[in-house]
Amino acid sequence: MLVDSFPVGPLQCNCSIIACKETGEAAIIDPGGDPQQIIEAVKRHNLKVKYLLHTHAHFDHVLGSKAVKEATGAQILLHSGDKLLYDNLMKQGQLFGFDVEEPLPVDRYIEDGEEISLGKIKTSVIHTPGHTPGSLCFSLEDKESILFAGDTLFRRSIGRTDLWGGSYEQIINSISDRLFRLDDSTRVIPGHGPDTDIWSERRENPFVGSLA
Numbered sequence: 001m002l003v004d005s006f007p008v009g010p011l012q013c014n015c016s017i018i019a020c021k022e023t024g025e026a027a028i029i030d031p032g033g034d035p036q037q038i039i040e041a042v043k044r045h046n047l048k049v050k051y052l053l054h055t056h057a058h059f060d061h062v063l064g065s066k067a068v069k070e071a072t073g074a075q076i077l078l079h080s081g082d083k084l085l086y087d088n089l090m091k092q093g094q095l096f097g098f099d100v101e102e103p104l105p106v107d108r109y110i111e112d113g114e115e116i117s118l119g120k121i122k123t124s125v126i127h128t129p130g131h132t133p134g135s136l137c138f139s140l141e142d143k144e145s146i147l148f149a150g151d152t153l154f155r156r157s158i159g160r161t162d163l164w165g166g167s168y169e170q171i172i173n174s175i176s177d178r179l180f181r182l183d184d185s186t187r188v189i190p191g192h193g194p195d196t197d198i199w200s201e202r203r204e205n206p207f208v209g210s211l212a
């Protein structure tokens with residue numbers, strides 16, 4: 001398993017490349033900008049990108065998707081709960097003062113419980129509404145477990161719920177009922193900022209912590 005994460009785009013969204021080392025099959029989680037940087041990383045690792053997985057459809061997680069798809073032929077995957085946000089990507093950009101171009105159509109809507117195979121590895125889809133209606137986390141289990149948490153769970157923080165379709169009650173439930181049931185050792189790569197792990201968030205997250 002190969003995992004390469006780096007911040008991209010105007011809001012420094014964490015973009016992650018995940019791949020099966022044996023077959024070179026890969027997915028990119030949140031191509032949120034700087035498509036040339038993403039494409040160069042794909043070439044450097046010599047990968048075949050099958051999917052662009054989106055944790056949600058805020059523009060800062062989608063900005064690079066069009067160019068990366070055009071360069072790699074990968075499919076755009078999203079949860080249907082964020083269709084409206086995706087269809088209004090340009091409007092989102094205007095609201096935050098960024099120039100956003102019309103996105104390419106979604107190739108397939110994915111749901112809770114689905115497993116997405118990349119060569120000999122697979123990532124499971126966890127629906128965690130709250131930050132947006134269609135927010136997803138992707139969990140990868142190999143020698144170590146990794147959760148790509150999007151803007152649902154951050155190090156000692158949680159995603160904002162005051163934007164369109166957000167719900168504070170839902171995000172708290174998503175984190176405590178779904179994410180905090182994962183193994184304590186699971187490493188968490190959030191949508192922005194530094195890594196964390198389930199164990200320390202269960203104890204120290206001021207929004208949903210102390211549930212241990």
Ligand SMILES: [Zn+2]
Binds near residue numbers: 056058131151
């Ligand atoms: Zn977001």
Ligand SMILES: [Zn+2]
Binds near residue numbers: 013058060061151
């Ligand atoms: Zn974000």
